[in-house]
Amino acid sequence: MRHNDLTEARELLARARSVTVLTGAGVSAESGVPTFRGSDGLWKGSSALELASPDGFARNPHKVWEWYNLRRRTLLRVRPNPGHLALAELERRVPEFGLITQNVDRLHQAAGSKNVVELHGNIWEVRCTACHAVFDRTAVELPAEPRCESCLAWLRPGVVWFGEMLPPAALQTAEAWTERCELFLLIGTSAIVWPAAGLASIAKESCAKVIEINPEETPATELADISLRGKSGELLPRILGHA
């Protein structure tokens, strides 16, 4: 079964007692945060490995920090959109609810979501490349060359780059939530970055219904029971019964 059935999605959601959600950059697009891939994507003009890998950082930390500082500045100006708010409301309605996000922007938490797992870290924390101390630098303007205050080595963004392990506890929780849910929502992700991309298959193997929300088809579309083509900021409020 694979169709664009808003009514059935609404019914599944109204009945479900255990829901797990996986979100990607698309869920923040309507807040004005660019997604990664596509012609206008975040790494247009540079390769993903230059900006989001340990080798890229080792080669040119100035360039990587310039990109992250620009993104941090953009995030200071944006607010959660109706999609984020709908997911926070869903959490209040459903007895067992978990939100797994690949996003580093903390907009789910700003919208009021509580049970959130950040698979790829977050952009507000920074970590020392030498002594590994972690510092919360939420909403702080960082220098062009951020250095550790105890050992003066380079700081790096507290995110997960290509080739790096995901935080083990976060991944374990994400997998456990995915295995136990009756309904799995896959929202605003191109579903090509692993291991997040594998979660929809785990949900399916555990007999959950899978609903995808995305304006475009993705590699996960074929395993979705329902695939809703459109923007999450418009569709999520509708499947919750608003408008």
Ligand code: BJW
């Ligand atoms: C809308 C919308 C609207 C638009 N409403 N929707 C197995 C097989 C093959 C490769 C691998 C594998 N296992 C591991 C790998 C390697 C690699 C990987 O997956 N590579 C693939 C790309 C091939 N994975 C890793 O390296 C991971 N580490 C790991 O697995 O460690 C163990 C290991 C290491 C080495 C070898 C083997 C094992 C780490 C991945 C870290 C990803 N990091 C980034 C950067 C984070 C920091 C930062 O923000 O700067 O995470 S990359 C980037 O992609 C970011 C995102 O979280 C992630 C996913 O992107 P997302 O969110 O899906 O965004 P987009 O832009 O791709 O898509 C947006 C979607 O929204 C689109 O579909 C639009 O249509 C849609 N949209 N508007 C709803 N309004």
Ligand code: ZN
């Ligand atoms: Zn240090």
